[in-house]
Each structure stands twice: as C-alpha cells, then as structure tokens.
Amino acid sequence: MEKKVVIVGGGIIGLSCAYYLSQDGHQVTLIDRGKIDSGCSFGNAGMIVPSHVIPLAAPGMISQGMRWMLNSKSPFYVKPRLNKELISWGKNFYRSANEQHVNRSMPALRDLSLLSKQLYQDLAKHSAEIAYEEKGLLMLFQSDKVGEEETHAGEIVKSLGLEVDFLSKEEVQQLESGSKVNAIGGVHFKSDAHLYPHKLMQFLLESCRKNGVEFKEETEVESIKVENGKIQSISTSSETIVGDEYVIAGGSWSSDLAKQLGIKLSLLAGKGYSFTLMNPSERPIIPSILCEGKVAVTPMGKDLRFGGTMEITHVRDTKINQKRLQGIVETANSFYPEMDIQFPKKENQWYGFRPCSPDGLPYIGRSIKISNAIIATGHAMMGLSLGPATGSIVSSIIAEKEAQVNIERFHPDRRF
Ligand SMILES: Cc1cc2nc3c(=O)[nH]c(=O)nc-3n(C[C@H](O)[C@H](O)[C@H](O)COP(=O)(O)OP(=O)(O)OC[C@H]3O[C@@H](n4cnc5c(N)ncnc54)[C@H](O)[C@@H]3O)c2cc1C
Structure with missing residues (x-):
C-alpha cells in the first residue's frame, strides 16, 4: 500500500x-x-567494509582508548564533560565492551554489510560516476604488536566466511604498486570495496x-x-x-x-577529519588503513582522501583540532615516505560527526x-x-x- x-x-x-x-x-x-x-x-573515507565485523565496543578498547587519550596527536579522544549523556553513554560502552557482545554482534554486522555491498553492486550498474571499485581494504602496520592484533582480527573475519590474505612486506609492495609503502606487513580484506561519497x-x-x-x-x-x-x-x-x-x-x-x-x-558525536588531494601525481591504488595512526586512505577516481580521528564529543564542538590533523599527516608521510603529503590549507580541512551508539x-x-x-x-x-x-x-x-x-x-x- x-x-x-x-x-x-x-x-x-x-x-x-x-x-x-x-x-x-x-x-x-x-x-x-x-x-x-x-x-x-560527503567528506568520509568512502569505504564499504564487510570486514568491519568487530564493533567499536570490544574488549581492550577501554585500555587502548586510555593510552590514546594521553597523546594530543592520537586518533582517539573523549572530550571530558560533566554531562549526563556522556556519563550514561560511557557506562553503556563499558557494559558492552565484552566478548559475548562481540560474538553475538559479528554475524549480524556481517550480514547487514554484505547486503549493503550487494545493493552497491546494483547501484554501480546505474552510475559509473560513483567510482565504485572492489579492490579490498589493506590494513598496513609498522610494528609486530599491531601486526599481531591485525592478524588476529583477520583470522576472526576469515572464520566468518570472508576472504582475507595475510601479506608480508614484499607482498604488500607487490599489491600496492601506486606508491612506496613503509610497513612490515598487511592484512588484505578482499571483500571490501570503495567509492566516491560525494x-x-x-x-x-x-x-x-x-x-x-x-x-x-x-x-x-x-x-x-x-x-x-x-x-x-x-x-x-x-x-x-x-x-x-x-x-x-x-x-x-x-x-x-x-x-x-x-x-x-544513547548517541554521541564522533568527530573525524579528512582532506583530499586532487589528482596527485603519485598515489596509492589500494584503499588502506594505516593501523598505528588509524588513518584511512582512499583513492577516489583520480583523487586521494586521507581521513581519521575519533573525538567523542557533542555537535556544537565544530573546531578542527590542528594537532590531530597533523597526526594524520605525519602517519600518512610515515607510511608513504615518497609522497611528501603537506598539511592541508584551512579551506581543504573537513570535519564530520559520526553518530555513535555505545555498543x-x-x-x-x-x-x-x-x-x-x-x-x-x-x-x-x-x-x-x-x-x-x-x-x-x-x-x-x-x-x-x-x-x-x-x-x-x-x-x-x-x-x-
Ligand atoms: C573522517 C570520517 C571518515 C569516515 N569514513 C567512512 C567510511 O569509509 N565508510 C563508512 O561507511 N563510513 C565512514 N564514516 C562514517 C559516515 O560518514 C557516517 O556514519 C555517515 O555519514 C552518517 O550518516 P547519517 O545519514 O546517519 O548522518 P549525517 O550524514 O550526519 O546526516 C544527518 C542529517 O540530518 C540532518 N538533521 C539533523 N537534525 C535535523 C533537524 N532537526 N531538522 C532537519 N535536519 C536535521 C542534518 O542536517 C544532517 O544532514 C566516516 C566518518 C568520518 C567523520
């Protein structure tokens, strides 16, 4: 009807x-x-991620978050406020960050994501403009510790039936032919895709x-x-x-x-930043997450977007934190040492609020x-x-x- x-x-x-x-x-x-x-x-990283089956509220996130809070350039921050909503959201996050919640949520997130990817495949048939591509998502890491965490996450994703490759330093460089990569290895989630959000x-x-x-x-x-x-x-x-x-x-x-x-x-804003290089002469060709700095890198048509940070805050907090943006630039230069990525001019800095539930x-x-x-x-x-x-x-x-x-x-x- x-x-x-x-x-x-x-x-x-x-x-x-x-x-x-x-x-x-x-x-x-x-x-x-x-x-x-x-x-x-509009300014997000444009990634379609069936691989993201582990919800943000997961064991280990609280201690990791605490460590990140002490670094002004880190990818995660909670703006401290004596506010009922923040306290209640924090309590709900704490209650949800356990293995039982993760195990129950993963199949539900996987199925929702795979349905979405199928619908994106249909949408892409109607518009080449959206620059939909299926090149997977490469999780790049520079330290053994982060490598172990990413490999563990990759094994979980694989056990849920998604295609995952575990790559050595040399295999990473073979796959990423667009730019020199400074990483000791990578996990390639082959089920993922990307497009141009705008x-x-x-x-x-x-x-x-x-x-x-x-x-x-x-x-x-x-x-x-x-x-x-x-x-x-x-x-x-x-x-x-x-x-x-x-x-x-x-x-x-x-x-x-x-x-x-x-x-x-229960919902809070998770502020994040991005900037886009228009038609750069050199650029990576595989969408990647630079794990140590949690920076997302996405080729979009001829352009290249870098995005990152998660500042749990409120919607009136519209300031772009220059130090955290600098953190994104530094991470990007450290992973792509031959690119010489410059700090973006004010007019090219973008922010957006991710609507974050506590679980x-x-x-x-x-x-x-x-x-x-x-x-x-x-x-x-x-x-x-x-x-x-x-x-x-x-x-x-x-x-x-x-x-x-x-x-x-x-x-x-x-x-x-
Ligand atoms: C840096 C960054 C990178 C990201 N990368 C990715 C990615 O790679 N892949 C991915 O899947 N997601 C990504 N995201 C997350 C994604 O962008 C968000 O989850 C998504 O945009 C949320 O969409 P939405 O429609 O819920 O909210 P919004 O896009 O915020 O839209 C909500 C709309 O509601 C309107 N509105 C609200 N209240 C009212 C009112 N009272 N009256 C009228 N209008 C109202 C607002 O004006 C707004 O336009 C990223 C986010 C950021 C910040």
Missing part, C-alpha cells in the same frame, strides 16, 4: 531510505536543515528527484507532535508536515529528535513507543557502508515485510 513517508535527515541514511521507499512507490518527503551537499556523508550522494539525490521525492532543504524540524503513541505531525519554521510514517535519520542529532518522541537514544551497533527499527516512527541512525564509522542496506530494510519495515537480514540486535529500544 502506498504511504506518505516523512524522513528527517538527508545524509547517506536518509537519502538511502528515500531512494528505496520511492522505488517502492511511496510518496516521500525528506527534510534537512542544511543543503544536501555537505555534512558527514558522487554517490549526488547520484542518490538525482535518482530520488526523478522518483518524485520532495526535498525540503534548509528547513529545520523544530517540533514533533505526538498523541496516542503516534506522531501526528512535524513542524518546521515554515509549515506543518503530516505523514503516515516518519523516519528519524538525523545522524548525530537524532537523540534530540528522539527525545521529542519520548525515546531515549557500536546501529539503531534500525520501529520503537515500541511510537507506532509510526522508524529509527535509522547510529552507524558510527560505517554509515556509508551500511546506507543502502539500512534504506532497503526501512522500506521493508514500512511495507510490513520481513527485513532481508536479522535486525534484532539493532533494535532502537535495546538495553545495554
């Missing part, structure tokens, strides 16, 4: 929902407070427009009217919008939106509190990767069909 669906948020998650819902014949309105050409879904977003936007999606850009949702366990309408500064179903895909701002529905969504899993599903609201957020470092799967599952939920994969672990009302 055709429904009127209102989506809040025009990042990769909101746009993917709009894409699949409009294809299924629904009448879709998408609201975003900004123009749909900026934000977290081009993907443009493709989705144009396809949605063709499918009749109505976009309300530069329009902020100010209040949501709830009665009898149902959303009745959404009010912006200029109008009141009524739908049959509502999708909350507001990224790092989703907990504020959920609060208006009486739903407590490292997204929130996808209907809350039992509000019968016509679907929550789709909390994808943290994997929003691009999991976008199409999330969009297509939201469309199934609205059609009252069974989701394509098991989404029990992603329930928005779950306890930690």
Whole structure:
C-alpha cells in the first residue's frame, strides 16, 4: 500500500531510505536543515567494509582508548564533560565492551554489510560516476604488536566466511604498486570495496528527484507532535508536515529528535577529519588503513582522501583540532615516505560527526513507543557502508515485510 513517508535527515541514511521507499512507490518527503551537499556523508573515507565485523565496543578498547587519550596527536579522544549523556553513554560502552557482545554482534554486522555491498553492486550498474571499485581494504602496520592484533582480527573475519590474505612486506609492495609503502606487513580484506561519497550522494539525490521525492532543504524540524503513541505531525519554521510514517535519520542529532518522541537514544558525536588531494601525481591504488595512526586512505577516481580521528564529543564542538590533523599527516608521510603529503590549507580541512551508539551497533527499527516512527541512525564509522542496506530494510519495515537480514540486535529500544 502506498504511504506518505516523512524522513528527517538527508545524509547517506536518509537519502538511502528515500531512494528505496520511492522505488517502492511511496510518496516521500525528506527534510534537512542544511543543503544536501555537505555534512558527514560527503567528506568520509568512502569505504564499504564487510570486514568491519568487530564493533567499536570490544574488549581492550577501554585500555587502548586510555593510552590514546594521553597523546594530543592520537586518533582517539573523549572530550571530558560533566554531562549526563556522556556519563550514561560511557557506562553503556563499558557494559558492552565484552566478548559475548562481540560474538553475538559479528554475524549480524556481517550480514547487514554484505547486503549493503550487494545493493552497491546494483547501484554501480546505474552510475559509473560513483567510482565504485572492489579492490579490498589493506590494513598496513609498522610494528609486530599491531601486526599481531591485525592478524588476529583477520583470522576472526576469515572464520566468518570472508576472504582475507595475510601479506608480508614484499607482498604488500607487490599489491600496492601506486606508491612506496613503509610497513612490515598487511592484512588484505578482499571483500571490501570503495567509492566516491560525494558522487554517490549526488547520484542518490538525482535518482530520488526523478522518483518524485520532495526535498525540503534548509528547513529545520523544530517540533514533533505526538498523541496516542503516534506522531501526528512535524513542524518546521515554515509549515506543518503530516505523514503516515516518519523516519528519524538525523545522524548525530537524532537523540534530540528522539527525545521529542519520548525515546531515549544513547548517541554521541564522533568527530573525524579528512582532506583530499586532487589528482596527485603519485598515489596509492589500494584503499588502506594505516593501523598505528588509524588513518584511512582512499583513492577516489583520480583523487586521494586521507581521513581519521575519533573525538567523542557533542555537535556544537565544530573546531578542527590542528594537532590531530597533523597526526594524520605525519602517519600518512610515515607510511608513504615518497609522497611528501603537506598539511592541508584551512579551506581543504573537513570535519564530520559520526553518530555513535555505545555498543557500536546501529539503531534500525520501529520503537515500541511510537507506532509510526522508524529509527535509522547510529552507524558510527560505517554509515556509508551500511546506507543502502539500512534504506532497503526501512522500506521493508514500512511495507510490513520481513527485513532481508536479522535486525534484532539493532533494535532502537535495546538495553545495554
Ligand atoms: C573522517 C570520517 C571518515 C569516515 N569514513 C567512512 C567510511 O569509509 N565508510 C563508512 O561507511 N563510513 C565512514 N564514516 C562514517 C559516515 O560518514 C557516517 O556514519 C555517515 O555519514 C552518517 O550518516 P547519517 O545519514 O546517519 O548522518 P549525517 O550524514 O550526519 O546526516 C544527518 C542529517 O540530518 C540532518 N538533521 C539533523 N537534525 C535535523 C533537524 N532537526 N531538522 C532537519 N535536519 C536535521 C542534518 O542536517 C544532517 O544532514 C566516516 C566518518 C568520518 C567523520
């Protein structure tokens, strides 16, 4: 049955929902407070990562995080605040960072990721522009200790049925023919892929427009009217919008939106940075993570993007920390010693907020509190990767069909 669906948020998650819902014949309105050409879904590293089956909340993360907190150039930081949300998020993270949680979550994340990759393969057939490529993801390391950790992670991923190669220093250089690499070895996740996020977003936007999606850009949702366990309408500064179903895909701002529905969504912003070299004369050809500095490197068409850092903070903290950006540049130069990567000019520095749940899993599903609201957020470092799967599952939920994969672990009302 055709429904009127209102989506809040025009990042990769909101746009993917709009894409699949409009294809299924629904009448879709998408609201975003900004123009749909900026934000977290544009400057990210563009990696599609079925290999990322181990959620952020995992054993060892707390002690590693503590060590990183002491280094001003490190890839991880929690901005200390005496704030109820941060304390509760921290407690939930602590409760989730155990082996049982990891073991239960891995198959669910793998299945969601593989569904998304399959959908990306379909999308790539409609647009060469998005520069979708399947070259895998190379985890590069410079020390034995990190090498052991990465090899262990690689073995776990392999045991879940994904293709993984363990490479020596020489094998790394053979695979990475674009640039000299300073690493003692690598783990190659062959199931992974990558694309150009900006081009993907443009493709989705144009396809949605063709499918009749109505976009309300530069329009902020100010209040949501709830009665009898149902959303009745959404009010912006200029109008009141009524739908049959509502999708909350507001990224790092989703907990504020959920609060208006009486739903407590534990979610914090994980700020990260990137910069892009346009058409550099030399560049690596395989997407890689430079493990010691957790820097992501992605060839995108002719360009090359470096991204990294995870600063757990709040959405008003929009400052770009120059020291941490310097950390990204130093890591990149240390792994690619012949590239001479320069510190990016102010106008080329980008930041985005990853919407981070405390257990490292997204929130996808209907809350039992509000019968016509679907929550789709909390994808943290994997929003691009999991976008199409999330969009297509939201469309199934609205059609009252069974989701394509098991989404029990992603329930928005779950306890930690
Ligand atoms: C440096 C970096 C590298 C990354 N690399 C990767 C990667 O390689 N692969 C990957 O899968 N992921 C990656 N990510 C993560 C990915 O970018 C995010 O998970 C994803 O963009 C989140 O998408 P979203 O749609 O949930 O949120 P967003 O893109 O933030 O979109 C949410 C939208 O909701 C709107 N909104 C919120 N509240 C309101 C309101 N009240 N009224 C109107 N509009 C509202 C906002 O304006 C915003 O446009 C990376 C992130 C960073 C920072």
